[in-house]
Amino acid sequence: MSRIKGCFEALRAENKKALIPFVTAGDPSPEVTVPLMHAMVEAGADLLELGVPFSDPMAEGPTIQKACERALAHGTSLRDVLAMVSEFRQTNTTTPVVLMGYMNPVEIMGYQPFATAAAAAGVDGLLTVDMPPEEAGDLIAALKAVEIDPIFLLAPTTVSERIAKICAEAGGFVYYVSLKGVTGAANLDVAAVEAKVAQIRRHTEVPIGVGFGIRDAETAQRVAAVADAVVVGSAVVNRVAENVESPEKINEAVAALLREMRAAMDAGPPQMGWFARLFGAGN
Amino acid sequence: MSSEAVEPEVAAQPDASGHFGVYGGRFVAETLMEPLDELTAAYERLRNDAEFRAELDKDLADYVGRPSPLYYAERWSRQLGGAKIYLKREDLNHTGAHKVNNTIGQALLAKHLGKRRIIAETGAGQHGVASATVAARLGLECVVYMGAEDVKRQALNVYRMKLLGAEVVAVESGSKTLKDALNEAMRDWVTNVDNTFYIIGTVAGPHPYPMLVRDFQAIIGREAKEQMMQAEGRLPDALVACVGGGSNAIGLFHPFIEDKAVAMYGVEGGGDGVDTPRHAAPLCAGRPGVLHGNRTYLVEDDNGQIIETHSVSAGLDYPGVGPEHAWLKDIGRASYVAATDDEALAAFHDLTRIEGIMPALESSHALAYARKLAPTMGRDKLIIVNLSGRGDKDIHTVAGLEGISV
Numbered sequence: 001m002s003r004i005k006g007c008f009e010a011l012r013a014e015n016k017k018a019l020i021p022f023v024t025a026g027d028p029s030p031e032v033t034v035p036l037m038h039a040m041v042e043a044g045a046d047l048l049e050l051g052v053p054f055s056d057p058m059a060e061g062p063t064i065q066k067a068c069e070r071a072l073a074h075g076t077s078l079r080d081v082l083a084m085v086s087e088f089r090q091t092n093t094t095t096p097v098v099l100m101g102y103m104n105p106v107e108i109m110g111y112q113p114f115a116t117a118a119a120a121a122g123v124d125g126l127l128t129v130d131m132p133p134e135e136a137g138d139l140i141a142a143l144k145a146v147e148i149d150p151i152f153l154l155a156p157t158t159v160s161e162r163i164a165k166i167c168a169e170a171g172g173f174v175y176y177v178s179l180k181g182v183t184g185a186a187n188l189d190v191a192a193v194e195a196k197v198a199q200i201r202r203h204t205e206v207p208i209g210v211g212f213g214i215r216d217a218e219t220a221q222r223v224a225a226v227a228d229a230v231v232v233g234s235a236v237v238n239r240v241a242e243n244v245e246s247p248e249k250i251n252e253a254v255a256a257l258l259r260e261m262r263a264a265m266d267a268g269p270p271q272m273g274w275f276a277r278l279f280g281a282g283n
Numbered sequence: 284m285s286s287e288a289v290e291p292e293v294a295a296q297p298d299a300s301g302h303f304g305v306y307g308g309r310f311v312a313e314t315l316m317e318p319l320d321e322l323t324a325a326y327e328r329l330r331n332d333a334e335f336r337a338e339l340d341k342d343l344a345d346y347v348g349r350p351s352p353l354y355y356a357e358r359w360s361r362q363l364g365g366a367k368i369y370l371k372r373e374d375l376n377h378t379g380a381h382k383v384n385n386t387i388g389q390a391l392l393a394k395h396l397g398k399r400r401i402i403a404e405t406g407a408g409q410h411g412v413a414s415a416t417v418a419a420r421l422g423l424e425c426v427v428y429m430g431a432e433d434v435k436r437q438a439l440n441v442y443r444m445k446l447l448g449a450e451v452v453a454v455e456s457g458s459k460t461l462k463d464a465l466n467e468a469m470r471d472w473v474t475n476v477d478n479t480f481y482i483i484g485t486v487a488g489p490h491p492y493p494m495l496v497r498d499f500q501a502i503i504g505r506e507a508k509e510q511m512m513q514a515e516g517r518l519p520d521a522l523v524a525c526v527g528g529g530s531n532a533i534g535l536f537h538p539f540i541e542d543k544a545v546a547m548y549g550v551e552g553g554g555d556g557v558d559t560p561r562h563a564a565p566l567c568a569g570r571p572g573v574l575h576g577n578r579t580y581l582v583e584d585d586n587g588q589i590i591e592t593h594s595v596s597a598g599l600d601y602p603g604v605g606p607e608h609a610w611l612k613d614i615g616r617a618s619y620v621a622a623t624d625d626e627a628l629a630a631f632h633d634l635t636r637i638e639g640i641m642p643a644l645e646s647s648h649a650l651a652y653a654r655k656l657a658p659t660m661g662r663d664k665l666i667i668v669n670l671s672g673r674g675d676k677d678i679h680t681v682a683g684l685e686g687i688s689v
Binding site for chain 2 (some may be wrong): 054056057058059060061062065069072077078079102103104105106107108109129131132134135152153155156158159162166175177180181182185214219237
């Protein structure tokens with residue numbers, strides 16, 4: 001069984017939802033990343049998304065754009081990211097790691113060489129933002145041959161036939177982009193997310209993660225109530241960015257955020273009434 | 284020629300999903316897949332719609348001023364001492380370049396799709412001006428993304444866009460040039476996709492853009508073919524056009540693709556030289572990759588990161604190129620060469636002094652290659668150079684390079 005599948009099955013057995021933080025590898029410098037990965041697991045992360053820095057991150061808001069720029073200032077390459085996963089695997093063989101990024105670094109490395117190297121490093125999934133399944137035939141084949149899950153995005157604009165088509169190709173989990181916009185946007189509508197997740201659920205048994213716009217424990221809790229996994233990117237990267245000048249504080253800053261999210265998610269769905277009183281009316 | 288305004292000349296390319304051989308395609312975030320399907324369907328319907336074509340033809344004639352002349356540059360040809368050089372005068376179009384052929388067409392598509400807001404990216408500012416122009420005319424909101432570096436070197440065009448009512452956003456990320464403007468336009472589009480039409484300015488980006496921009500620009504080649512037949516009674520021997528993203532070049536080349544005896548030369552921005560790190564010549568010195576929605580040749584490093592390009596001409600300062608050019612290169616139908624900054628500037632001065640025509644620095648790259656090519660050909664040979672834009676916008680750049688402040 002793949003690590004991703006095992007992870008979701010174990011969580012389901014405990015009636016818990018997956019917390020998936022995202023960090024850009026090499027941000028703000030290469031030596032930060034592996035200890036940060038371990039710290040995130042320690043703080044309650046179930047699966048890690050590791051961003052592969054790219055010079056032209058078209059789907060990212062300013063937070064992750066700047067993270068890419070910081071990582072690229074040190075020349076962090078796809079091969080460097082694979083080396084980080086390898087190093088992480090020396091002491092952690094259970095937490096799934098998904099690489100997330102853009103097509104070109106994989107394209108230049110070559111699908112077969114990438115798949116072989118990624119499998120050897122201990123990568124469990126690959127999500128390339130600008131690679132829809134229509135273009136991904138050869139890549140999917142290369143990944144599946146080494147048991148790496150191809151992870152695909154679904155969006156508010158994805159119509160039913162495409163949902164079915166994409167879910168048929170998807171491995172590990174599908175990633176629902178909760179809003180029309182870039183990462184770090186602030187217009188999350190949980191009711192709309194719930195409706196779309198229900199629509200996706202009719203097409204697939206694969207777990208459904210939701211990302212974009214999840215900023216804090218409250219939004220994490222509300223999204224966890226309707227999805228199988230909560231992906232947190234810009235909010236985590238912001239904690240990194242706030243500590244660029246004092247990198248020794250990064251692990252704790254990120255861990256503190258994840259612990260709050262973990263606790264809120266494990267507390268179960270928010271009760272109407274007390275939640276609104278405590279945190280405001282929300283949506 | 285007008286009734287065929289958007290008829291494709293070579294039906295075979297791209298395929299139904301937008302591939303020119305292995306190039307092109309649609310490499311975008313999932314959110315944009317449905318809007319791109321919608322655009323493709325609308326375009327397929329409208330390209331054969333008599334009313335749409337009539338509307339487009341009327342705008343091209345009465346608003347743009349088409350057909351543009353094919354001018355025999357007799358004095359320059361004689362001085363070079365070889366082939367006769369004809370200039371396709373896209374510089375005489377309304378707004379001063381070929382870009383408006385495309386923005387007129389895409390604005391009509393936006394109107395038919397009911398989108399009230401248009402966005403565009405721009406390098407030299409010509410596409411931004413052409414977009415702001417059609418937006419003003421149709422009463423649409425217009426936002427133009429432009430790299431902060433380009434905002435500085437093309438101040439005149441920035442002001443023109445503002446006069447036309449457009450908002451110009453200076454993009455500060457990455458290398459602060461055209462590629463970053465494109466990234467930012469994509470981010471806007473993915474956020475405002477419900478009410479926004481993205482007018483891409485060149486034959487790149489996700490399908491159907493490389494196809495539809497080509498179809499709108501192919502009027503250049505169709506006219507040139509007919510005009511050359513009238514002037515000389517035969518087809519030209521060679522076509523020369525500059526290539527940034529490649530829309531003016533594909534516009535000239537496309538109607539000639541099946542005419543195998545016509546040689547085609549695309550001229551990239553050679554910067555300091557394609558053997559130096561400072562150039563903008565993906566076809567001459569790059570390799571295939573995926574960027575901005577399509578697979579094509581890119582200027583990139585060994586890790587797949589896009590490298591900052593350099594060209595004296597902002598309109599050529601882009602690390603990618605339209606996928607149809609990548610395909611034409613691989614099948615050997617077109618040749619791609621580069622002209623350096625210095626060669627382009629020399630050609631700029633030549634045409635200005637010898638013919639009294641001040642070309643855009645982009646077009647000067649095509650002229651620079653024609654200047655080398657013509658003397659190698661006999662006096663009975665015919666070359667068409669696409670004079671894709673006029674040089675008014677570049678006067679500050681040229682003066683600055685010569686240490687003159689105007």
